[in-house]
Amino acid sequence: MxxxxxxxxxxxxxxxxxxxxxxxxxxxxxxxxxxxxxxxxxxxxxxxxxxxxxxxxxxxxxxxxxxxxxxxxxxxxxxxxxxxxxxxxSACLGCPYHGNAQWRALRDESPQECQDVVTFDAAIRSGNARATAEGKPLLGQAYLHRSRRPLDQASIDRVTAHEWSGRQGDIFDALADNELENGEPNGCSPRSCRSGTPIQAAQDLAA
Ligand code: SF4
Incomplete structure (x- = not known):
């Protein structure tokens, strides 16, 4: 992350x-x-x-x-x-802490919003444009889905127990089934980010 x-x-x-x-x-x-x-x-x-x-x-x-x-x-x-x-x-549509259940709900219940998020996912691949312009490019590529695949190509459909057993050695094994499926358990609000880390608002906002 x-x-x-x-x-x-x-x-x-x-x-x-x-x-x-x-x-x-x-x-x-x-x-x-x-x-x-x-x-x-x-x-x-x-x-x-x-x-x-x-x-x-x-x-x-x-x-x-x-x-x-x-x-x-x-x-x-x-x-x-x-x-x-x-x-x-509560969470943003394109939150990187979503699990597959949230991605599926977006795809199946809000196709237009899902398309917006797919577009957003593609737009962040090279990181923050301003940081890049300032000579601090992202080392690697950014993705919304934990598999580090474009959102419209990521495997977001529910995996059966039988399929899990056939995926030994797959990188997904390292992620608990529940985490991949359900994502971060907490919602997100301005004062309680779901990542659990303290919020560092821009300094000019603290005034
Ligand atoms: S961590 Fe919170 S603010 Fe950030 S994208 Fe996710 S829901 Fe939105």
């Missing part, structure tokens, strides 16, 4: 820009002490370790699911009772 800026650039940055706009102090204006928004983040009790304070004084985080003692299964039960039977984990 290479270095990612996805959460910082696609989530943290736009949210901070919007919050500053709502408060009436767009970047780089200084926000007076005591002026802040309350940001509610949906982390459940079984993920409490992902609940963190905001890194700026103008945002105060609250975790209503934790405050209410809601676990992931409590959330799913409540959603089902309100007619939302199939609620997927």
């Amino acid at each position: 290479s270095r990612r800026q996805c959460t910082g650039q696609y989530k943290v940055r736009p949210i901070k820009e919007k919050v500053r706009e709502l408060l009436g102090y767009p970047h780089p204006q200084r926000i007076p002490t005591g002026v802040h928004v309350e940001q509610w983040i949906g982390i459940s009790v079984d993920e409490f370790h992902r609940a963190k304070d905001a890194d700026v004084a103008y945002m105060k985080n609250r975790f209503p699911l934790i405050e209410s003692g809601f676990s992931r299964s409590d959330c799913l039960r409540m959603l089902r009772s309100r007619g939302f039977g199939q609620t997927p984990k």
Whole structure:
């Protein structure tokens, strides 16, 4: 897995820009002490370790699911009772932490979005264009699928137990069946990236 800026650039940055706009102090204006928004983040009790304070004084985080003692299964039960039977984990469409189950769902249920992601996958093959222009090219090639194959050529259909037994020595053996099939178990939010590593938002956003 290479270095990612996805959460910082696609989530943290736009949210901070919007919050500053709502408060009436767009970047780089200084926000007076005591002026802040309350940001509610949906982390459940079984993920409490992902609940963190905001890194700026103008945002105060609250975790209503934790405050209410809601676990992931409590959330799913409540959603089902309100007619939302199939609620997927929150994540970007083209997340490299997806397992085959998520890739199949995208292919089978959202063909247009799947095509967008296939196009995105092809576009990242040489890494970040700006980094390359700055003389720091990607050493190798980037892929969204764990097999390091183009997404539209990767094996994403479910593999039967019989087929697994016939794949001795295949690189997929090194990846647990469950990980390849289901991907990263956690969803992703601006303050709790599913990779589990701390989010490093761009320095100019910390102000
Ligand atoms: S879901 Fe999270 S880790 Fe995955 S691409 Fe989106 S921001 Fe990155």
